[in-house]
Amino acid sequence: MSSKMEFIIKDTIDLSNSTLITGFQGIGAVGYIAVKHLVSELKPKKIGYIISKYMADTVFFENNRVLLPYEIYFYSNGKQKVVFILNNVQPLMNERVEYASKLILWAKRNKISKGIFIGGLDKSTKEEDEKDLFKCVPSSLFKEKIPGPILSKELMIIGPLALLVAFSEIYDFPSLTILPYAEVLRPDPAAAAVAVNVINEMLSLNVDVNRLYEDAKVIEERVKRFEEFQKALESRVKERASHYM
Numbered sequence: 001m002s003s004k005m006e007f008i009i010k011d012t013i014d015l016s017n018s019t020l021i022t023g024f025q026g027i028g029a030v031g032y033i034a035v036k037h038l039v040s041e042l043k044p045k046k047i048g049y050i051i052s053k054y055m056a057d058t059v060f061f062e063n064n065r066v067l068l069p070y071e072i073y074f075y076s077n078g079k080q081k082v083v084f085i086l087n088n089v090q091p092l093m094n095e096r097v098e099y100a101s102k103l104i105l106w107a108k109r110n111k112i113s114k115g116i117f118i119g120g121l122d123k124s125t126k127e128e129d130e131k132d133l134f135k136c137v138p139s140s141l142f143k144e145k146i147p148g149p150i151l152s153k154e155l156m157i158i159g160p161l162a163l164l165v166a167f168s169e170i171y172d173f174p175s176l177t178i179l180p181y182a183e184v185l186r187p188d189p190a191a192a193a194v195a196v197n198v199i200n201e202m203l204s205l206n207v208d209v210n211r212l213y214e215d216a217k218v219i220e221e222r223v224k225r226f227e228e229f230q231k232a233l234e235s236r237v238k239e240r241a242s243h244y245m
Contacts, residue, residue: 009048016111022085027120028182033192044075100163115175119161120182137177139168190216
């Protein structure tokens with residue numbers, strides 16, 4: 001492999017004027033969950049893969065299909081064209097810069113009109129009386145209506161998502177990053193639902209998010225049961241300790 005990273009496109013499709021949507025397994029795994037849900041609901045066509053020298057030696061098997069680390073999907077409803085990059089794994093540290101730069105250059109080469117990147121924003125940074133569900137980070141060339149408040153200068157984006165934002169600036173690619181407030185230490189499907197609803201509004205889609213909210217309830221119940229178990233365990237430990245005082 002002459003290059004460390006290559007785009008393998010198995011179906012020649014005109015991607016011009018498409019919207020590129022992607023995200024990663026960062027805070028709350030919001031970007032990954034949102035993109036996976038969009039792919040599941042819209043059922044786009046898988047048109048290719050991204051392969052790299054340091055690609056994770058991992059494949060998944062789901063719904064009778066083999067899933068690779070980085071997959072490329074295409075969706076069109078006659079009004080909107082969307083390219084999804086589904087990152088089933090995080091890019092490794094030593095290939096994140098190349099991943100981000102090559103992805104933005106590939107988008108520009110294929111005349112993709114803009115990018116929508118999805119991440120999570122730590123819930124603990126939310127102001128006590130704040131009602132906003134998400135923040136936005138537009139690139140300099142993003143000239144469309146921004147669907148929500150802009151991220152304050154006190155906060156920052158990190159990881160592979162930050163590199164996509166950086167290379168959008170470097171290579172003059174219009175992009176908007178959507179950052180719903182999310183749980184840091186566990187997957188947050190409810191935050192992913194917020195991102196999907198924003199994309200519904202931006203692209204006039206109608207992707208149902210009920211399943212994401214149902215998944216969120218299941219996770220909340222599991223967390224609650226675990227916390228109750230922890231409290232009961234701590235109580236028993238204290239009782240036992242008191243017997244030996």
